[in-house]
Amino acid sequence: MVKGIPSFVKIFAIVYVTAIVLFVLGPLVVVAGVSFTAGDYVTFPPQGLSLRWYETIVSSPIYLEAALTSLKLAVLVTVTATLIGSAMAIVIHRARLPGAGIIAAFFLAPLVLPTIVFALGLLIAWSAYMGGTSLVTLWIGHTVIAVPYVIRTTLAVLSTSDKFLEEAGRTLGAGPWKAIFHVILPQAMQGIAAGAFFAFNISFDEAILSLFLRSPEIMTLPIQIYTQLEFSPDPSIAAASTMMILLTVIMIFVIDRLFGIQRVAG
Amino acid sequence: MHLLRHDLAIAAPGILLLLVAFVMPVSGILLLGVQDADRNFTLMHLTRFLTDPFYVAIGWRTVKLSLVITAICFAAGFPLAYIMARGGPKLRLWLLIAITLPLMTSVVVRTFGWMVILGRGGLVPQLMNALGLANRNFTLMQTETAIVIGMIQVLFPFMVLSILGVISKVDLRLEEAARVMGCSYLQSMRLVVLPLAMPGVIAGSLLVFTLSASYFITPTLLGGARLPVLASAIYETATKTLDWHFAAAQSIVLLAGVLLLMIPYARLSRKANG
Numbered sequence: 001m002v003k004g005i006p007s008f009v010k011i012f013a014i015v016y017v018t019a020i021v022l023f024v025l026g027p028l029v030v031v032a033g034v035s036f037t038a039g040d041y042v043t044f045p046p047q048g049l050s051l052r053w054y055e056t057i058v059s060s061p062i063y064l065e066a067a068l069t070s071l072k073l074a075v076l077v078t079v080t081a082t083l084i085g086s087a088m089a090i091v092i093h094r095a096r097l098p099g100a101g102i103i104a105a106f107f108l109a110p111l112v113l114p115t116i117v118f119a120l121g122l123l124i125a126w127s128a129y130m131g132g133t134s135l136v137t138l139w140i141g142h143t144v145i146a147v148p149y150v151i152r153t154t155l156a157v158l159s160t161s162d163k164f165l166e167e168a169g170r171t172l173g174a175g176p177w178k179a180i181f182h183v184i185l186p187q188a189m190q191g192i193a194a195g196a197f198f199a200f201n202i203s204f205d206e207a208i209l210s211l212f213l214r215s216p217e218i219m220t221l222p223i224q225i226y227t228q229l230e231f232s233p234d235p236s237i238a239a240a241s242t243m244m245i246l247l248t249v250i251m252i253f254v255i256d257r258l259f260g261i262q263r264v265a266g
Numbered sequence: 267m268h269l270l271r272h273d274l275a276i277a278a279p280g281i282l283l284l285l286v287a288f289v290m291p292v293s294g295i296l297l298l299g300v301q302d303a304d305r306n307f308t309l310m311h312l313t314r315f316l317t318d319p320f321y322v323a324i325g326w327r328t329v330k331l332s333l334v335i336t337a338i339c340f341a342a343g344f345p346l347a348y349i350m351a352r353g354g355p356k357l358r359l360w361l362l363i364a365i366t367l368p369l370m371t372s373v374v375v376r377t378f379g380w381m382v383i384l385g386r387g388g389l390v391p392q393l394m395n396a397l398g399l400a401n402r403n404f405t406l407m408q409t410e411t412a413i414v415i416g417m418i419q420v421l422f423p424f425m426v427l428s429i430l431g432v433i434s435k436v437d438l439r440l441e442e443a444a445r446v447m448g449c450s451y452l453q454s455m456r457l458v459v460l461p462l463a464m465p466g467v468i469a470g471s472l473l474v475f476t477l478s479a480s481y482f483i484t485p486t487l488l489g490g491a492r493l494p495v496l497a498s499a500i501y502e503t504a505t506k507t508l509d510w511h512f513a514a515a516q517s518i519v520l521l522a523g524v525l526l527l528m529i530p531y532a533r534l535s536r537k538a539n540g
Contacts, residue, residue: 027379114480121291205372241375
């Protein structure tokens, strides 16, 4: 008789999965732990429990301003990336435009190309022709890297939708714009919404472009944390980081509800 | 014709954005890297990178670390992908969330977590001290080990997802057949599952390798200034010495390496999906 899975393999699998989960989530748990310390130093396990470092960050103008900048930027990026990404997804899905396949490949290029090369390019271009970087530079840069995600989620939904609904709408007298607003967009809404949350999350967490293009005017939350990590980390960084982790967790659950996290990965 | 014009109108803002904000800056880099101050063609920046022992060492460290990271990601990722493919949907979902959470968290936040764990007095040095492997002041910070650990945490999901995509399409009956024909469990893994999963393994490895070669925040924070990698050298050159020609030349080297590996990757993933 052939035995199923040998028991040593089962035991190994349990130990191994636990170890992996500890490894990938450990650092995030440690950050959250540090943020609740009552002590003055970054230590884990924390020394005593308190919310004093949360009080510190919500009363610190530096953190508040950085959070506000990040939020403003993320909202701007969400709007532009969602508009452009869903429009591109519709065009790519219809595949009527000559070279739609090339356009599709082209738009996914920012995913593959090292962000650092793109960041350097933006820095040099704006310094040479625009007299320096600003929030607008970062807005444009984040939009470019967020658009592929919106395209992907929107396309995933469109590819399972009924192609003939648009034709039906057109036959019944809807113009091309009307067909988009009344037929295609409602169908693709789920994917577009998931893409919008992705765009927000990408912009809010992004550090590479923000670091290259940094100027006093555009101190985002990740850059504020990075700067402090280079010099003098104290538990307030952990508190700010924990807020960011919390936001990401919420985003993942919202995306999963809207769209299914398995589809994003697949 | 009317419909085409309509499509073009919808696509125009996106295409314009991509051309002006992406294609132009990136091609600007490609030009700058092979130009001198008077805009004449020159290979001097590239030869400087390829002949200066300091930069050759950086290039070598980048390749070496990326190889180690890729190998560990494969060794740790293959069993997980298998478990996710063969386990129940609930387990798969939770594991997926667990490995994508760090991926979607800001790089500065998760690197900070590793700084606390690996630094002086952190969990790992304390554990090693308790086991008698290191003295009290031991730290893993500013080491290549720290860079590798920090990078694996983020790059690991890419490997797992690549392999998972292929393994979940492998017919379970093939494994059963191998077992019935007398293979042990591990033999069926080695002789049936692994060979069939190879496209996913190779695609995942190429992806992990290229991504790890272009990261710079994690290596900078965990490895420090003493252990620069190619991407952190680009950042230093661009923002500290402001030598844009040389920074661009280094980007060309990075880009050439990435593209070289991306071509087989694109072929493989098309095959895996199609």
